[in-house]
Amino acid sequence: MATTFRTHLTGPAKWAEKTPTAPAFKVPQWSEAGEFGGWKPVSYAEYWGDIEKYARYVYNEFTQQGLKERDTVAIWSSGANYVDIVHIWAVARAGFVPLLISIRIQHLGAIDLLLKGGEAKGLLYNPVVGDKPELDVVSIPAVDIKTAEATTGEKPLPEVWFPSNEDEIVMKYHSSGSSSGMPKVIPMTARWVDFLLDKLVDALGSDPNKQENTSANGSAVHLAGAMSIIASHYQGQCIVICKEISSSREELKALIEDHGLTRIVLFSTFLAKFIIQARSDPELLQLLKSLNRIIHGGVPLDEKYAKEARDQGIKLRDIFGSTEIGVAMISGDEGPNEAYLRPIAGTKYKFVPVNDASSESQNGAGAPKLLEVIITAESGDCPHPSYRNKETGDFHTGDLVEEMAPGYYLSRGRNDDWMKMQNAALCDTQSIEGNALEVCGKDLIGAAVCIGLKRPSPVLVVEPLADGDVPPNLTQDVLERIKPFHERMYVHERIDEAKFIIVAPKGSLPKTPKGNVQRKPVEKTFEKQLDELFGQTTP
Secondary structure (H helix, E strand, O other), rough: OOOOOOOOHHHHHHHHHHOOEEEEEEEEEEEEOEEEEEEEEEEEEHHHHHHHHHHHHHHHHHHHHOOOOOOOOEEEEEEOOOOHHHHHHHHOOOOOOEEEOOOOOOHHHHHHHHHOOOOOEEEEEEEOOOOOOOOEEEEEEOOOHHHHHHOOOOOOOOOOOOOOOOOOOOEEEEOOOOOOOOOOOEEEEEEHHHHHHHHHHHHHHOOOOOOOOEEOOOOOOOOOHHHHHHHHHHHOOOOOOOOOOOOOHHHHHHHHHHOOOOEEEHHHHHHEEEEEHHOEEEEEEHHHHOEEEEEOOOOOOHHHHHHHHHHHHEHHHHHHHHOOOOOOOOOOOOOOOOEEEOOOOOOOEEEOOOOOOOHHHHOOOOOOOOOEEEEEEOOOOOOHHHHHOOOOOOEEEEEEEEEOHHHHHHEEEEEEEEOOOOEEEOOOOHHHHHHHHHOOOOOOOOEEEEEEEOOOOOEOOOOOOOOOOOOOOHHHHHHHHHHHHHOOOOOHOOOOOHHHHHEEEOOOEEEOOOOEHHHHHHHHHHHHHHHHHHOOOOO
């Protein structure tokens, strides 16, 4: 018998048969008047039944219009509620390759590029986007489960597909576009998905003696949101869908006290909010401490909040990864290195220095020794060959870390967060931008980006927060607030005069879909101004 690989369907199919009455989800309920009615459990048998009902609808609608099994079908959805999740899993159950597209992408031109990039032949679209989109694929509306069942009844459905070749494509996600400015389609192979399941077991750290209740993390059309569902259901656990992505403290308390929430997965920005609230809310603090684990990611949690939480006895786990590689490293090991990241068990990574000898000597002995995380071709999570280095077969993540103890690392941003200066030393642009927004973001500026590639000094470009005329003293006010931070920086990283702060019109700086300002286009825009500022030609 040929070896088959596990997929995101493995868990739901298994537990629907093994523990059919155990809850797979707890789903928020709403009355027709919009009143909240608590959370309703949905068993594994019900969940798998809904997947199969909807898979019949999807399979019959698309095959009648010429699609074949293993064709790619895009799902244009919010991915944030139970029905959306059923739709996503049903497309895979019907034998197609799901390509997830966020409903936040509204421009049909961008949708068309993703469809072409993902070689999609079909589209399941949420009717909330409007009429049937005019796109060059077979498009059907994502009707509700009852309507789908009434439409197809007991029409035939193929057997559950599990890949037998490690290179077969199981699913396709798109990136956030935070690096390039445009989301890109990332195919996930059978080998990659199978290994992801092993990694997620290590990352979540479930209690094998009881069923855990884990909060959903955002939208399942993004891999970060899907992973908590995939991981929990692979282990027979329960996913609790929150009323909103950013839960209130009242909702969090209710979920822990009344609905048995044992583990939360959330973005670091939301976690920081709860840590601050717990300072004046002893009940919230005790409930946070009672959780088996708080798993956070997206961006690193500010160390002052992380230390505060750890000192209070809150069990944190930082998740480090990306759409290309899934979860790669985690923190939270017991002992002196609990704050630092370690590679997931079974991975095969290389940590390659990015500082050359000249930049290290310029930065000084105390400067961080930056290492790029490289996923080797031998590691099970090395992404699709189209994303690998053509010569080595490895995947260069562009993510930088600093080794704090043997085998333990601290995230230091991405390689494009570090700008090489005129003297070949590296400038930590992310820290400069973060400090400016921290001390000036409430009343002075709405955006900030650090530029000055190969220049003698960095330059901070800011957008004013308020509409209308720019305050005459804005650059001086910003300088005064950032001065304490820059006094601690290396000389080549300091902004110590107002002339090194440029004010751009509000809303003019180019941004990625995540809202981050794109450094390279800004550098190009202000190229002549930088030449004049430093009395030099473009480097």
